Amino acid sequence: MPRPNIGIFGGTFDPPHIGHLVLASEAVQQLNLSRLLWVLAPEPPHKLEQPITPLPHRLEMLKRTIANNPSFEISRIEIDRPGPHYSVDTVRLFAEQHPDADIILLLGGDSLRDLPTWRLNTELVAAVSKIGVMRRPDVxxxxxxxxxxxxxxxxxxxxxxxxLQNVSSREIRRRAASGETYRYYVLPSVYDYIESNRLYGR
Incomplete structure (x- = not known):
């Protein structure tokens, strides 16, 4: 019997958008994933100097984003343990918890480009079976x-x-803050949440 493939998709998801969903849904099909775990990063070590929306807001937006896909799950593996959180540690924990599965890490093209700057990057690559990468038009x-x-x-x-979806969380935040349209780059329930909670300077 073949080993199941478990995908890991980490990020701040600030906010989660249609580009994330495109990558995730294509990964499930093309990489034959039995489950895709969305790993929400509470305080990413490489973004400590950047303002990040409080975790409860990001968690609620992510729940709304993945609600209708049974292949998607939110993992609390980083939320429920003290930081700092590095991908290599998270992958090793997943491997310990799922010894009979192959772990597949999902990255955006920008993350692949920057991978040499990640902590213990060689060990991280060795710890996963595959790295699924979606190219971005601007990377x-x-x-x-x-x-x-x-x-x-x-x-x-x-x-x-x-x-290809040339959409980013950063651009959505900028658009929201400046009053530009961003409605259709996120799911309707996420858009309503951003507006009702006045996130991103609204």
Missing amino acids: SFDMPALEAQIPGLTEKVWFIDAL
Whole structure:
């Protein structure tokens, strides 16, 4: 019997948007995932100097975003343990909890590009079976150069084929703060939540 594939999709999700859903849904199908765990980062070490929406708001928006897909689950693996939280530690914990499954890490193209700056990046790559990557139209990277810095990376990377979505949480926050339209970049329930709670400077 084949080992199940469990996907891990981490992020601040501030806010979660349609680009996240496109990556996640395509990953479930193309990587044959039995489950996709959304790992909400309470305080990402690389964003300590940036203002981040309080965790309860981000958690509620994420719950609304994934509510209608039975393959999606929210993991509290980082919420319920003290930080700092690094992906390599999170992946190792998942591997311990699911010894009979293959762990697949999902990344955006920008995260793949920046992977050499991540803590214990070689160990992280070695700890997962695959790394599913969605390209962004505005992000480019040099795989040979990345391979030179992180040996073994190339054989783990699987590019996810999808209609490209040039949407980002940062741009949504900017649009919301400036009064520009952003309604259709997030689910209706998330849009209503942002507006009713006056997030992002509304």
